[in-house]
Amino acid sequence: MDAHIRKVYVPMTETGFYILLCLQEPNHGYGIVQRVKEITEGEIVLSPGTMYGSLSKMEKDGLIRFVREEEKRKIYRITDLGDVVLQLELKRIQRLYRNAKEMSQ
């Protein structure tokens, strides 16, 4: 993983995290918006400007790749590099959670 990826994505934004998490299955931008709304019980509603910008940035950085187009919507999927970054982030969040739990007991 090069320095640029590390600087931009470790740690990453909540938007970035949910995009990578959802793209373990092929999906398009709006599909991700709906999925995130569902799993956060409506708390996080990603906006189209943020989503469009993040997807094209992540595609350029090789974290996700374009799979095919369906009804004017681009479908993406996570790459191997994207998965490495996602696992790093998951580890970080798990550590956060573990520490928070221990310290507040």
Place this chain on the structure above:
Amino acid sequence: MKECKREFRYFTIMDYEKEGDYLQERHRQGWKFRSVYLPGIYEFERATPEDVVYQLDYNQEGIQNKTEYVQMFEDCGWEYIQDFVGYSYFRKPAAQMESSEEIFCDDESRLDMMKRIFKGRMIPLVVVFFCIIIPQLIWNSSRQALDYPILITFMILFILYLMIFVCFTIKYMKFQGRVNKR
């Protein structure tokens, strides 16, 4: 034929939020935004007063891939109105929002938009500033017979450009500070 009106209002490159607020205000007063086709000239048509949120994006890649770009916004309930000098105009009625909604949901992506504006709009201005305005100013003020109208024009341009650069830098730095503080 609907009643129409034109209004002149000037916004600088970084005033895209104020521009959105202005369009929202007009819609609230019963003037629905129709188009902008010259810098600062806005066309409205009579409509029922309504609270509609207007937002501008600056994404040249989006404009190049317009169908999927517009589709993404329309899926999220934002109506696409038009593009103008690289900015895309969107609107969504407040009644369709669960809470206050914007086309960006985090500061990182707002900062990314500023970076795109810098590349697309500020760099050309910087080039004009250093390659035309400054040389012209020096040349015109060192002539023996001073041509005041021309000299004053370049002085005004010099100040105007300088103000745009300062405004952009202040807004950008302020924002970047906020993002990095997280």
